[in-house]
Amino acid sequence: MIQAKAYAAQAADTPLAPWNFERRDVGPQDVLIEIAYCGVCHTDVHQARNEWFPGIFPMVPGHEIVGKIVQVGTHAKKHKPGDLAGVGVMVDSCRTCEDCRNGQEQFCSVSPVLTYNNRDKNGQPVYGGYSNYIVVHEDFVLRVSGKLDLAGVAPLLCAGITTYSPLRRWNVGKGHKLAVVGLGGLGHMAVKFGAAFGADVTVLSTSPNKAEAARRLGANRLVVTKDEDQMKAAQRSFDFIIDTVAADHDINPYLATLRTNGVYVNVGMPVQPFQVPSFTLAMGNKVVAGSGAGGLPETQEMLDFCAEKNIAADVELVNMKDINAAFERMLRGDVLYRFVIDMKTL
Secondary structure: OEEEEEEEEOOOOOOOEEEEEEEOOOOOOEEEEEEEEEEOOHHHHHHHOOOOOOOOOOEOOOOOEEEEEEEEOOOOOOOOOOOEEEEOOEEEOOOOOHHHHOOOHHHOOOOOEEOOOEEOOOOOEEOOOOEOEEEEEHHHOEEOOOOOOHHHHHHHHOHHHHHHHHHHHOOOOOOOEEEEEOOOHHHHHHHHHHHHOOOEEEEEEOOHHHHHHHHHHOOOEEEEOOOHHHHHHOOOOEEEEEEOOOOOOOOHHHHOOEEEEEEEEEOOOOOOOOOOOHHHHHOOOOEEEEOOOOOHHHHHHHHHHHHHHOOOOOEEEEOHHHHHHHHHHHHOOOOOOEEEEEHHHO
């Protein structure tokens, strides 16, 4: 077994704290990654606090992992020691179901093995990236370019692919008007990708003071959602809306800004269900869709696209000991735009 150290939640009502544990040995097709940076996702808070479902404790969060491969298994052929590598929201799947065969391993019908708060095929808990090392099957390790700042690459493994995937699925691009609800960790990536794909991008935000930042990220304008006149002027404006807000909120004012046949995509994953009158959807043939993280091929495509277009997340580096304070700041929206843990500080 490999001796590892991490920050873990021992229970849903306890803060994260130092914890030593054992990783499995490197198997024939595994790779061992020394973690350099791990992004802090809103999902980490939801799961560590049992806001979605009962967790497996102790819990080591973290599924935006980048680092360097330090060891490969005897039969591993896809990577070599010294390679930069990334690990996202999953570390295994059945490989044989329809979704796995179609490159959508995140929807594995047997059971995807999520990077943390889950169990592997042997029934053992898996632990995430708030740690110094991780052992992963080579198939679930992604190639990372050295062209970009590695800290800014880490959030691409969740925030990046979570926004890239639906924009690609709905073919958002030149000639389309895209609205992005929220300008946080997910939202700022949605703006960057929407602009890179050639769409006309509007940020919908409660904060008028974010207008300059929205334009710097690539948006054409910002609409203040608390301003009734601005929201009225925006009605029937957008072909697509990608809603990145994780807090519970009413989506009906946003649906009113969709054009006929417009598509609203939720990626923020609020805890409470949305309440949408049926007439709101019928009057205009509007579509309400959801989207999770992408599969392995699409995630690699996204990483390669980012390397080509020089796209990375805007991040604030934090020390591991400050992770609980970072959680609270993230819940207040006090971060531009994604916290990333410098694992040298563990």
